[in-house]
Amino acid sequence: MNIPFRVSIRHKILIGSIGIATIACLSIAMLSYIKAGSIIDNAAEQGLTGVTNHLLNLCRTNYELSQKTVNYNLNVADFFVKGKTELRYNRPIRYDAEDQITHAKTPVTIPTMAVEGTFVSNSFGLVDRVTDMIGGTVTIFQRMTRPNGLLRISTSVKRKDGSRAVGTYIPESSPVYKTIMRRETFRGNAFVVNDWYITAYKPIIGAGNEIIGTIYVGIKQSEMDVLRNKILSVKHGASGSTYVIDDHENSRGTLVIHSSMEGTNILDRKDADGVAYVREICSRKNGSGVYSIPDPVSGDVRTKMLQYRHLPEMGWIIVAEGDYDEINSPLFSLRNTMIVVGILCVIFIVVLGTYFSNSVSSVVRNIVNRIKLLKEGDFSKDIPDEDMARNDEFGVMAHHFSQLIQNTRELLGKVRQTTEVLTESIQDLTISSKEISSTSNQQAAAVKEIVSTMEDSDSLSKKVASRIDEVARIANQTKEFVEKGFSLIKETLEKMDDIQNTNAENISGVRSLGTQIESIWEVVNIINGIADQTKIIAFNAELEASAAGDAGKNFQIVASEVRRLADSTVSSTNEIRQKIDEIQRSSDNLVLSTERGTERIREGWERSTKLREVFDEILNSAEVSAASSEQIVASVNQQVSAFEQILLTLRQISQGIDDFVVSTRATTSASESLKETSEDLKASLAKYILS
């Protein structure tokens, strides 16, 4: 077979592995980079949202707390003026009243206001005192007409030049004025003189229940230091920052809280692309965006991610700013790491692929070489050991292939040996068959001789059979005698049983006699007790008689005799006791000896039982002897017929040997032809190289 271009297994493995590894590495790297980018973006946005939300909540809480403070302050300030304020019409005072919105000035003359008899118009003692107590700012307004408004007549608020901001008034267009005129308290943000304040205004009611003025308290929004520091301290990342932009109509875009540029209006500031991003923030109020903002100091353009939230209560927009490059720095670091790791992976795969392809191709090459040798009939070369020692499928393949070579080699060797042995055997066979032929002839003559001898034996065995018949008859007679003896033994055993039962009855009789004797005991004891009592009575009588002296002499004799009688009764009962004792002993002995008799009877019974067992065995033996004799008769008869059968068979054997002699000759000629065939086989095997 002619193959014009062939790519080896080694090169195929090498190219394939490098290709797959490179594609896999690139795909993983791309996917990871894209995914990580989106995760980081999300995380940064969430971080900034968190910051702004946090600050929003902080400001809201602070605002509410400030309002509470203002409420408190208002109550304090009101305490000083409520019911203590009056207008002194006899002391009018003139003001150039200035509209605090339009700044238009109008000359007005109004009565002087006094609190607890002290003038407060253009006098600041009261407001300063209250300011010292509660902090913030305090102002007393006096109501004026033509134009309608609330005129500041005493205040702790100072202008930028340090002068007291009296003479300005809140025009009737202001929601403050409107609320006061409704006799209600105004609360909320208000622009006071030159700044925004968290404020509260409460009407001052005069003696005639008319509104004569207003008491005001306020806290400057931007002067809440704690809140300011808190806002400035919260930032996202190392170069991130937070600040607050004013969103009130007149001061929109002014930085209310900022680390360095507080008070600067940045409404028209633009990014690198020319977008007025602050204006965009103020118009959108809430949202986020990415802007390329030039640094105001160095002019370096940095990409910033901005997140902003509107706080309508205070008119503020809280902005959190993060540096885009800083946020994405982990992503860039990841990209660089991936490139390095990818290159290292490719190098590793090339080295590994080379090694692997070499390892695979070497064993295949060795096997191909061996197959070529086998094709030429050379079974002497084995597969190299290192190929077989491999722990993979190639190792197994090499091992099995080597086994195949060895097995074939062994098989061929064995076939070669067998052929040689076979050739020798066939030669021997030829010689043997010739020898058998001559022996067979001799055997035929011998068998004929045996046949004639067997014919003599047959007549002898017939005589033995008739003798054995006589023996069997005698054995049967013996069996009958033994059976008679056995029935006699059985009768004896039955008699023994009767004796045993009678004996048991005797024992129970003797025992009941013992019980009867015991009841006699009790009677004797009673008699004895009576005798004892009698004896004592007699004794006492004797004593009495003895005490009576001669008069009782005869009575004493009678009593003494009665005592003796009782004594003799006692001694008689003692004799009876002895007799009973003897009877009881005899009865006990009787029981004992009867029990001994019982024991002997039991022994006799056991012996008879054993005798019966022995006779049983003799009977069995006699039966067996009779049966055996009959079997011997049958066996001898069978033997006689067997002899006849043997004789017949021997005659057939003699004929068989004659036939065998003929067939031996045929075998001899067949073995000679087999010898020629085996020599041909030997020549064919000689061409294989086995070692």
Added chain:
Amino acid sequence: MDNDELIAKLESSSGEGEDTLSVEEEIIHKLLIFQIDDRKYAVYADLVKEIVINHDLYFIPFVPPYITGLINRQGQPYTVFDLKMLFTNERLQASKVMIMKSDSDFIAFMITDVAEISGIPSSGINLVVSSETESTFIGSCNLRGEEIFIINVQEIYNRLANDLQNI
């Protein structure tokens, strides 16, 4: 023994008594012979009131161990002595009690059995001669070859009285 024999014996006995007294004029002491376990003792029969059998015995505290308790004889309590305990420091198991005659000291003795009332002449009694204290026995007599001690009832009573003073 029938009645005739008994009468004959009575007649002969009365004749003999008179003869003996008239000839020798020796005082005959009537002794009551009793047993404590197998051992025989005697007391003057005229000191004995009666013998009782199987009587209930009641416990009394604060007395020496040889006092086994009280018996009630027709409403009169008697202090019962255990002589075996007194002599050998072992308790006697017996059912008979010998009650002594007395107008004031009601005492009795536990005994195993009574044997007989026997007349012993003064010469037959060997009195104990004691120099120091009164003895438990007055003396002894020989009855059919057996030496029998005669109990000194008064002394036993005295001993109890003496022992009780120490309680």
Added chain:
Amino acid sequence: MTSRTYKTSSAAVKVEAVVVTGGWGDFLINREEISSSIYYHASDFSRLGNHMFQVFHYNGEDILLLDFDRYLNKYFSITPSGKSCIIFFFDIRPGSPLKEQAALFMKTACGETALSNTAAVKITGTAALHHIPLKEFHFFPEPVRTPLVKQGILCLRITETAGIQYLIDLHTLMATQLERISTGYGNE
């Protein structure tokens, strides 16, 4: 025994006596001697200490109590058992030896100086009031009479049904026992 302890009637002289019966025999106490009595379940007294004399807290008073069961056990070898027990209270006669002995005991036992005039005796068994003709009582025969009277066992009565009954004088009995304790025999 003196006439003071007996309530007599005009016809036949009879003694009003409390008969305490347990499983062990009978004891008689002169009714006049006892001021009051209470029954308890025997288990209520299981917590009582195992001494013949105890201090019994009753009605806010610390009262000297004789555990008669222990007395019986000690001198009569009797162990009373029963489900109920009775406590007799009696007034200690002024000037009696018991007064002195009781004061000594209470002082040693609980350091009390103001002695209660009441003493008590606890007996396991049941009690009944009987009127017994004086003639049914017998003195113990001499010489055992004197020591027994000294111990507070005055005389005895022997009946057909109940056997022997001992008439006791609680004052003397307790006083002699307390004296034994004070002379070193111990409150067993």
